[in-house]
Amino acid sequence: MQEKLHEEINAFPTAKLSIEHVCKDFTTSSGPVRALDDVSLNINEGEFVCFVGPSGCGKSTLLNIIAGLEKPDSGMALIDGTPITGPGRDRMVMFQEHALFPWLDVIGNVMFGLKQKPNLTDKERLEVAKYYLFLVKMDRFAHSNIHELSGGMRQRVALARSLAPNPKILLMDEPFSALDAMTRERLYGDIQDVWEKRRKTIIFVTHNVREAVCLGNRVVLFSPHPGRIREQFPVSLPRPRNINNHDLADLSQEITSALKGYTAAESD
């Protein structure tokens, strides 16, 4: 059993992702909206990519397409060359609101996805769940109720829940935007730590440029109406990065002005 656990925890599956000419339209009460307009993007195995842009530029829509929760109107999303047709255990999502289940305790939540993973006994699942709670520093709260946790603790548990089934790709949709600055800073450290330890492909959506530069190996800039990818910025600053670092601030500044350029051009 020890060996199997070791194998489970020390497997580092990652995946390559390609988005090819994806378009997506929505009909809203105020008429049709082009959420994504001919979006193409390649993401390498184990890469940490951040999507940045003002709200309404299709970041969540693209993330949901990768998650398999939405289907593109045209174009394709592929994982390791296979088209995505629906949700799967190889891709886990962490939402803006924590989406933890209030009828389960902390460990019950982490177990939820694990329970649907075959080839493990319940005892092994419990061990795996404990390991991930430990990884996000929430092992002391395994039997707490969700409502007893602070916002930051909830997002840690949500992170453990999405890590536990050991997905190849972790999709995070503005996971920290409802948290205060102090909590967020601590989580920046934690998430970088997790990425180094677990070596996952991570796609992280945010509207905060600094956050994107602090976390990503690459920042992908979106602009709205219609939702398009405008520019991409590689980030090669050394890790662990501190959000208050000077070089980081300079790069953020550069990206922010680029972003302003695109949104200003649009409002003309």
Add this chain to the structure above:
Amino acid sequence: MKRLTNSVCFFALLILAWAILTGDFAFLGMPESLWSPYVLPPPSTVAQYLWDNTANGKIPLSMLITLRRLLIGYLIGLILGVPLGMLAARFRCVNDTLGMLALGLQALPSVCWVPLACIWFGQTEAALLFVVIMGTLWSVLLSTQNGMKNVPPIYARAARTMGSGPLHTLIFVTLPASAPFVVSGMKQGWAFAWRSLMAAEIYVSVVSGFGIGQYLHYGRELQRMYQVIGVMFIIIAVGLLADKILFSPAEAWLHRRWGTGKE
């Protein structure tokens, strides 16, 4: 503790007043009863009645008969009501048909079914069960439906990304997520079931067993008001006990888990 003392004192005073006004303390020189025992018997006769008939086994036996009817009818109501409520929440066509029917029939006090039930089933157990089921079913159905509709969609989305199929999501996500509504519906259903059964037992005599409500009915026929009041006490006690034993723990658990509720 203080609140418990308050309650106990209040009820003790109430019974004391009743005892004084109905002449239970006349032997101490207090006034005789203001009313004839056919109008309001003193508590001592009521207590005597309850004591004698508990000792000779009549009340326990009728309680057994009544509780059996209640439980069976209630369980059938639940077993039908929860899944039908889930269907009504899930499918618009079920909502527009069965959901509307439930809405209409819920407005009908279930004792109104008694005349029809007697014609359809005769004076049998089935007639009583039918009335209990009519009392339970609709409110359980509606509250289950309401509960499922109030589940935030993000729970189902999260479950889907973790590999839950539609059935798994329904049973392990949507149903527990609506538990607070379902439990309060079950509680309301229980209250309706209890009321309808009492109404039906008072209304219909069934040869297959003498329920507690039938004692109340015969108490009236025989002008034994002490029997009527004694049985009323039993009916209150059963209602209260069920609430404390069955529903309070479930509600307390839900409040603890969800972080809702009072105090």
